[in-house]
Amino acid sequence: MTTTTTVRARGSTMQWARFLLIRLVRAVVVMVVLVVVTFAMVRLVPGDPAQRILGMNADPVALAATRERLGLDAAWLTQFADYVNGVLTFDFGTSFQTGETVSKIIADRVWPTLQAALLAIVLVAVGGLLVGLWAGVVTERRRPVTEATFSGITGVIGILPPYLLGTLLVWLFAVQLQWLPVAGSGSLAKAILPAMALGLAPMAMLARVVRVETLTVLGQDYMRLARSKHLPGIRLFTDHLLPNVLGPVLPILGALSATLIGGSVVIERVFARPGLGEELAQGVQVGDFPVVQGLVIFLGGVVVLTSFIADVLAAIIDPRVRRAVVR
Amino acid sequence: MKRRVLTIAAISGTALLLAGCGDDTDTADGGSVPETVAIGIRADIDVFDPNKSIGDIGAAQAFALLYDGLVRTSPDGEITPGLAESWDVTPLGGTFTLREGITCSDGTALTASDIAKSIEYVADPANGSPGASRVFGFGGAKSITADDTANTVTIELNAPNNDMLAGLTNVARIVCPAGLEDPEALATTPLGTGPYELTAQQRGESYTFTLRDDYVAYPEGVTAEDMPREVQLRVVADDSTQANLLTSGELTIANLQGQAVERVQGQEGINEIDSEAWGVTGLAINHDTPVGGNADLRRAIALALDPELYNKAAYGGQAKPASALYTSNMACYSEEIGEAQVRGDLDAAAALLDEKGFALSGDVRTNPDGSPLTIRMMQLATNPTEAEYVKDALSQVGLTVELQSLSYNEALENLYTDGWDLITIPYQSGIASPSLYVLQVSGPLEESLNFGRIQNAAYEALVPEALAAETEEARCAAWNDAQEALLAEADLVPLVQVVSQYFADGLTFSAAGKIDPFSFKAD
Numbered sequence: 001m002t003t004t005t006t007v008r009a010r011g012s013t014m015q016w017a018r019f020l021l022i023r024l025v026r027a028v029v030v031m032v033v034l035v036v037v038t039f040a041m042v043r044l045v046p047g048d049p050a051q052r053i054l055g056m057n058a059d060p061v062a063l064a065a066t067r068e069r070l071g072l073d074a075a076w077l078t079q080f081a082d083y084v085n086g087v088l089t090f091d092f093g094t095s096f097q098t099g100e101t102v103s104k105i106i107a108d109r110v111w112p113t114l115q116a117a118l119l120a121i122v123l124v125a126v127g128g129l130l131v132g133l134w135a136g137v138v139t140e141r142r143r144p145v146t147e148a149t150f151s152g153i154t155g156v157i158g159i160l161p162p163y164l165l166g167t168l169l170v171w172l173f174a175v176q177l178q179w180l181p182v183a184g185s186g187s188l189a190k191a192i193l194p195a196m197a198l199g200l201a202p203m204a205m206l207a208r209v210v211r212v213e214t215l216t217v218l219g220q221d222y223m224r225l226a227r228s229k230h231l232p233g234i235r236l237f238t239d240h241l242l243p244n245v246l247g248p249v250l251p252i253l254g255a256l257s258a259t260l261i262g263g264s265v266v267i268e269r270v271f272a273r274p275g276l277g278e279e280l281a282q283g284v285q286v287g288d289f290p291v292v293q294g295l296v297i298f299l300g301g302v303v304v305l306t307s308f309i310a311d312v313l314a315a316i317i318d319p320r321v322r323r324a325v326v327r
Numbered sequence: 328m329k330r331r332v333l334t335i336a337a338i339s340g341t342a343l344l345l346a347g348c349g350d351d352t353d354t355a356d357g358g359s360v361p362e363t364v365a366i367g368i369r370a371d372i373d374v375f376d377p378n379k380s381i382g383d384i385g386a387a388q389a390f391a392l393l394y395d396g397l398v399r400t401s402p403d404g405e406i407t408p409g410l411a412e413s414w415d416v417t418p419l420g421g422t423f424t425l426r427e428g429i430t431c432s433d434g435t436a437l438t439a440s441d442i443a444k445s446i447e448y449v450a451d452p453a454n455g456s457p458g459a460s461r462v463f464g465f466g467g468a469k470s471i472t473a474d475d476t477a478n479t480v481t482i483e484l485n486a487p488n489n490d491m492l493a494g495l496t497n498v499a500r501i502v503c504p505a506g507l508e509d510p511e512a513l514a515t516t517p518l519g520t521g522p523y524e525l526t527a528q529q530r531g532e533s534y535t536f537t538l539r540d541d542y543v544a545y546p547e548g549v550t551a552e553d554m555p556r557e558v559q560l561r562v563v564a565d566d567s568t569q570a571n572l573l574t575s576g577e578l579t580i581a582n583l584q585g586q587a588v589e590r591v592q593g594q595e596g597i598n599e600i601d602s603e604a605w606g607v608t609g610l611a612i613n614h615d616t617p618v619g620g621n622a623d624l625r626r627a628i629a630l631a632l633d634p635e636l637y638n639k640a641a642y643g644g645q646a647k648p649a650s651a652l653y654t655s656n657m658a659c660y661s662e663e664i665g666e667a668q669v670r671g672d673l674d675a676a677a678a679l680l681d682e683k684g685f686a687l688s689g690d691v692r693t694n695p696d697g698s699p700l701t702i703r704m705m706q707l708a709t710n711p712t713e714a715e716y717v718k719d720a721l722s723q724v725g726l727t728v729e730l731q732s733l734s735y736n737e738a739l740e741n742l743y744t745d746g747w748d749l750i751t752i753p754y755q756s757g758i759a760s761p762s763l764y765v766l767q768v769s770g771p772l773e774e775s776l777n778f779g780r781i782q783n784a785a786y787e788a789l790v791p792e793a794l795a796a797e798t799e800e801a802r803c804a805a806w807n808d809a810q811e812a813l814l815a816e817a818d819l820v821p822l823v824q825v826v827s828q829y830f831a832d833g834l835t836f837s838a839a840g841k842i843d844p845f846s847f848k849a850d
Contacts, residue, residue, distance in 0.1 A: 099374065272572075274532035
């Protein structure tokens with residue numbers, strides 16, 4: 001008996017190790033591709049950053065000096081080696097435009113992005129789960145009107161782009177009702193509308209997935225058995241329904257959370273938030289290589305990390321996920 | 328290789344917002360301005376160094392608060408005292424007598440020598456200060472000297488430039504010695520002599536400027552009591568958001584474009600203030616290509632294009648149609664020259680093409696030698712309808728236009744090649760003088776911004792004459808002859824004067840590119 005348990009435990013540890021290794025390798029490969037593609041991408045964009053920095057009346061001497069200062073006159077291979085070295089030491093260089101280090105720019109701008117994104121993730125996770133679970137339980141016994149209403153509302157909200165949703169929310173809650181600020185950052189109140197604009201559509205999509213999963217779980221034999229034992233509702237929910245719904249839903253939540261980071265580029269412009277997305281948009285506009293490279297890698301890293309955490313959480317809650325990956 | 332780069336602001340347009348709150352300050356005429364005025368800007372301020380910045384109008388607005396020049400422009404366009412209380416200028420330079428008691432925002436007193444050093448920095452080509460040629464002309468500065476006892480600064484030029492004063496209103500803002508010594512620190516910490524100092528900032532979001540108690544260089548008739556105690560610049564890139572901030576009362580003035588204008592136009596209590604550009608947006612023609620190199624073809628294109636229709640198509644009728652190069656707010660404006668230009672006459676354009684052998688073959692014209700004729704036009708993603716209109720107008724006289732849809736950066740890259748025939752582009756600058764065109768329409772490409780490779784000998788001969796003229800009459804006669812020389816050859820085709828629309832809640836002010844911080848008046 002002890003031997004069997006030990007073997008099982010060792011097997012489980014090995015499975016975890018393989019699972020984490022596979023996920024880590026995947027994350028590293030994605031990051032390497034991101035680093036290479038980002039370097040190539042910003043240099044394929046037409047235009048000479050030195051000329052943009054010095055303006056229309058730039059003197060040739062000043063232009064040459066600026067190119068040298070920015071390292072633009074070096075061979076691409078040299079630039080790439082410097083760039084990789086910088087990435088490995090978290091030194092993304094200095095903004096061509098403002099002279100600030102990219103690390104400082106990231107530190108200064110990360111909170112407005114993070115604040116809205118975290119709030120949106122909470123909205124997606126809590127709202128999507130609660131609404132989806134409620135809809136699943138309610139529509140278990142056929143209620144065509146409720147089902148159609150749920151599908152209609154979540155379907156419409158789910159396809160609205162963040163820009164449009166943001167515009168509508170501002171018009172309603174800030175301009176008409178004046179309950180919340182139109183734009184800006186700093187306070188929690190200023191993050192609510194951006195978070196809603198970012199999170200409502202993914203929340204609606206998640207709610208639809210959760211409802212389907214809930215219906216599937218409710219139809220399983222173990223649920224019928226649990227119900228026949230007349231277990232309290234709360235135990236039915238926490239011990240049987242929720243864990244089995246969460247397993248397949250968590251990776252989807254991770255993927256949706258990753259899209260929230262990307263959505264921040266548009267949302268920060270609508271809500272005049274000085275976040276990483278707005279900084280990235282401006283960097284692209286003026287060809288500020290170090291800023292674009294640094295932010296893309298940072299944001300890409302956050303997305304990879306978010307997906308990794310979601311995968312691990314899903315594997316903890318539902319071992320079938322882990323086994324599927326290892327296999 | 329002096330050249331290039333049309334600022335993003337110039338192509339894409341700009342926007343500003345102002346917001347007021349708090350107590351009011353009584354003005355000289357009995358009205359009141361808000362205690363705090365917040366100015367929203369479309370793009371973030373890049374650096375606080377006025378000699379390095381290539382920022383949008385938001386940066387220019389910050390510099391108007393933080394830095395003074397020797398002279399400034401009054402709301403009615405006159406050149407008035409800035410740090411200099413008087414001056415004696417000739418086309419070859421001038422001596423400026425400075426005000427007493429000028430101090431920097433860090434409290435240090437500023438001497439004539441300090442001011443000369445700041446101007447010297449701008450004059451040095453190695454520093455690549457944008458717009459230096461507007462002050463020092465195309466020959467550059469010969470010397471900049473100071474006499475601390477007499478409290479004067481003297482500028483000597485290598486070649487005549489009677490636009491030096493006009494240039495000094497916008498370029499060569501005075502940077503205090505500590506700022507000049509440490510340009511790296513100046514990028515984030517401004518150090519000037521302007522009426523305001525930077526007291527708080529959150530990069531990318533907002534900047535707060537507070538009125539200096541020790542400021543002395545107010546324009547005549549303006550005192551500290553007439554100024555807002557605090558000015559905020561808020562970064563708001565989206566026009567719709569700006570309009571929302573204005574409507575919700577968080578902001579009081581917006582500079583809007585497109586649909587956002589319609590939302591606030593006519594709202595009760597909102598004043599509209601128009602700021603007209605100096606110079607025109609027009610059709611640039613690449614003279615280095617078979618199409619642009621043919622003067623007859625250029626003239627036919629100019630005849631076919633109608634500034635009225637172009638304005639409606641590309642600017643929703645919000646700009647002002649322009650047939651001449653010098654706009655009504657510029658020196659040497661001539662209404663007659665504009666009226667003499669024939670525009671939007673499709674029959675005349677077709678007749679000229681027929682006469683010169685560009686025969687119709689079916690619906691399209693060919694070259695006089697029978698070869699196909701295709702005109703390549705760069706179409707900017709920022710306003711694609713500009714090129715759409717040109718294509719449509721020229722197709723009505725049988726000319727085939729192939730549009731090249733390009734981003735701003737791609738267009739910039741292409742501009743100095745022979746890979747294009749036409750592009751609509753702003754010929755604008757921070758100087759209300761005909762000299763604003765010179766760099767863009769004359770000179771070898773290596774030493775100018777003459778992306779159209781225009782070679783107009785008559786124009787080039789008249790420019791030095793105009794810049795050296797001793798009287799206004801002689802100056803304008805030369806500049807207008809120069810203008811007519813360009814128009815006669817259809818070297819470029821003026822189309823519209825862009826108008827920037829500000830909307831103010833309970834305020835009025837003067838704006839020429841940027842808001843004049845000394846001009847606020849309450850309703």
